[in-house]
Amino acid sequence: MEQVNVGIVGLGNVGMGSLTILAENAAGIAAKLGFQLHVKSVCSRSVDTKVLPAALGQVRRTSDWREVVADPEIHIVVELIGGTGVAKELIDAAIAAKKSVVTANKELMALEGAEIWDRAIRSGMNLAMEASVAGGIPIHSVLREGISGDRVVALQGILNGTSNYILTEIERHGTAFADVLAEAQRLGYAEADPSADIDGFDARAKLAILAALAFGVRIVPADIYTEGIRRITPIDFQYAHRLGHTIRLLCSARRSDDGLFLSVRPALIEQSTILASVQGAYNAIWVRGHYGQDTFYYGRGAGPNPTGVAVVSDLMRVAREIRAGSPERVSPFAHERLASNRPLPIDLRKSAYYLRFRVQDKPGIIAALAGILAEKHVSLDAVLQLPSDSKHNLPFVITIEPCLEQAVAEAVAKMAQLEFMVEPPLAIPMERPL
């Protein structure tokens, strides 16, 4: 085998980024591998309109992915279509045709990764998915190889660049959520339908994959408690700063004796932590290992070239394995057997909380709220009120000491019924650093 042949299916941003790197950096890649990584075919529905990198040389263009899968000379199929329809069909067909697969598909890997890995392993094929989480950060490589000897006990991540961009824009400029979102859409940073990003579903799929890699468990994304960032306002950052914190959409996983706590939700995190310094569209992951303790990984969450680096690095690893005749051996989705693959109910989680209210100002408000907290055995920590001239929509904040989420949820539900409440209270956990 003088060279390893690759077929790339899907020529969107990541596909074009990957091709650019494979073409421009071909000499460097071959030097590192000791052999050639050759792009034999590219496939896209609109393949004829694509301008491929000149340095790529002769390459077969097709709009039919079956042709790529059927080519006996192709060793690795790269799936960059996304989604769970054609992409799944393609990956299944490629594995059945005894080809290894590299994919950037977080939805599919989060939903059906375990089955796909099983099939690949049974077929003796290699599978790689570095690009499916935090594009520019080689977190798969870190968790599967770099610190594989450790026992991860917890991780916290900022895994959605769009929502982090929106939050840090609100923080910096004091602009309202809706205005920042509209601007992000105008700039192409947010989709026309922004729900996957701002409601936390994109981050949830990534957390499910990271949990598989870190804890060896298979998690159904829909089982992960998920809350988005739509209710975060500039005033929340003002209060958070006053408390020495900032606000980020935090993906959190923590191992306990009984199982895993998993959540995707806005959280107050201490401003002095490295995680709090993650700005704009960057991603970051903080990992706590039982032996190696804290490590931290930071980089671009998306973008054609950073994600392309992940795809190409995967291709190089898989090509090495193929040359060595070494199949994939153990699925990252099931190397440990926990008591249950269901995350623990979020109600059982303990945390301090930030409660932000908007009320019609009148006497007795604090007394009413404090009464409800006392009734639920929740200890009030502090009451904060920044200057405001709005008597009819007065924001203020109560922080409460660490208590069960369930008690907070019950208190908040009851508070929402109070007649002076302009909108339901906003409850955000104050995360301790790992």
Added chain:
Amino acid sequence: MEQVNVGIVGLGNVGMGSLTILAENAAGIAAKLGFQLHVKSVCSRSVDTKVLPAALGQVRRTSDWREVVADPEIHIVVELIGGTGVAKELIDAAIAAKKSVVTANKELMALEGAEIWDRAIRSGMNLAMEASVAGGIPIHSVLREGISGDRVVALQGILNGTSNYILTEIERHGTAFADVLAEAQRLGYAEADPSADIDGFDARAKLAILAALAFGVRIVPADIYTEGIRRITPIDFQYAHRLGHTIRLLCSARRSDDGLFLSVRPALIEQSTILASVQGAYNAIWVRGHYGQDTFYYGRGAGPNPTGVAVVSDLMRVAREIRAGSPERVSPFAHERLASNRPLPIDLRKSAYYLRFRVQDKPGIIAALAGILAEKHVSLDAVLQLPSDSKHNLPFVITIEPCLEQAVAEAVAKMAQLEFMVEPPLAIPMERPL
């Protein structure tokens, strides 16, 4: 092969940490591998006095490393002796006896890594050295696998925990260097002979290895420009903070068209950067890739358990390769051919500089210094003087605009001759963030 057998030579801190993880985390390791990693032998000069982890089970103890190398059942020899004498003999013998090797030995890998890799590859054996740089940070894994598709253009690292601890203690408490060093020695954070840490030689060996991994070049450590931290005083942190900077012992590598700039030296870095937030004994590495742009890695630089994680993770990778019959293929020390393996002369490097003086106060000082700068065509940026009542040992600072190191060095040498100078000026580059 039901299991892969390991022999560990050297039972100091890292050896004991590695054994602890191998024993306590055996089930997790086997689940991830799909087979057992079995410690068959341990070797130390004082092996009889060692209390091994109970969970380790039956293990052969010996004080003769030749016995480990001669054991036909042992697949992997772990070298944790350190130094370039016996350690080298052991590794050579292990490879000759067709065993793979895991090592934490930075001195040896920096000095003779290229030859050792060549021998391992020619013998079809595997070699791994994650623990040789930044113990708890899987930076080898990241550079060799995770972002291998990228073309690294620069990196900056804080790679010596002891000197970073000393600098951050001076910064926090305003204590003099000698006092912090004495306290660090009392606490066991610094060696009785601290030179390797505080004069930059330890960091230099690590930078030589990282440069090999990042750029594929073989660097002789002694060719790297190296300056230690002995001259840094509390007053330097006061001035640095006034300039929005802090001071760290920075390992720096930058690719230019002509070759590599490499240096280990104190540097002013902007306080707002993530790198500046690295405190105490932590290590960190900032990597700039041509495609993936910025990534950042952070964790403990040393310690039995963090470094043990690196050793055990390497063992797992090598064991996987052995099971798959897959040899090491390409040395990380020579995958690219640069014009020269010699770093570029530091004189050709351009940077802004911080110059700190101690003078006997008298009229005409600034005029004299400014005259020398003008003569060398160096542009003065600012003059700073914090309040001081010492007429005979008055500190103050001049910052200069980006210019060639050579011009600064010449100016500083000339300034040192001025009769009002209490000590030679201290010149520290002000590093731009990557």
